[in-house]
Amino acid sequence: MRRLLIVLLALGFFGCTQEAQNQFGRTIQNWTGTNGVLEVYSGDTLVRRFIKIDKLSTAYGTSDSQARGYRFGYGIADTNLDGLPGANEKKVYFEVSEFSTYVFYEQP
Structure with a gap:
C-alpha cells in the first residue's frame, strides 16, 4: 500500500507542468x-x-x-x-x- 502511494505521488508530481512543480518546491522550501x-x-x-x-x-x-x-x-x-x-x-x-x-x- 505504501509503495503504491509513493508511486502515485511521484506520477502526479512528474505529470505536473514545470511551473506547478516549481510552486510545489517553493511551498516545501518555505515550509522548511x-x-x-x-x-x-x-x-x-x-x-x-x-x-x-x-x-x-x-x-x-x-x-x-x-x-x-x-x-x-x-x-x-x-x-x-x-x-x-x-x-x-x-x-x-x-x-x-x-x-x-x-x-x-x-x-x-
Missing part, C-alpha cells in the same frame, strides 16, 4: 525555511548584501493577480559585507527589480 543570502551587484562590484532571508517572493497585483517586476523579502542588511550579522545590522524589508543584477542562494 532557508538561510538565504541575496547579493546585489553593480557591474562586477558587490554593493548590497542581505543575509538570513527566509524566502524571496514575487510580488503580485491585488486587482489583476499579475506578477510584478520585482522580488521582495526580509533579511538582515549586511552593511559591512562580511556575511555575518553584526550588532548594528538590523532586519529590514527589501525589494529588488527584475532588472537588477543579483544572486540569491542558501548559506551553506
Whole structure:
C-alpha cells in the first residue's frame, strides 16, 4: 500500500507542468525555511548584501493577480559585507527589480 502511494505521488508530481512543480518546491522550501543570502551587484562590484532571508517572493497585483517586476523579502542588511550579522545590522524589508543584477542562494 505504501509503495503504491509513493508511486502515485511521484506520477502526479512528474505529470505536473514545470511551473506547478516549481510552486510545489517553493511551498516545501518555505515550509522548511532557508538561510538565504541575496547579493546585489553593480557591474562586477558587490554593493548590497542581505543575509538570513527566509524566502524571496514575487510580488503580485491585488486587482489583476499579475506578477510584478520585482522580488521582495526580509533579511538582515549586511552593511559591512562580511556575511555575518553584526550588532548594528538590523532586519529590514527589501525589494529588488527584475532588472537588477543579483544572486540569491542558501548559506551553506
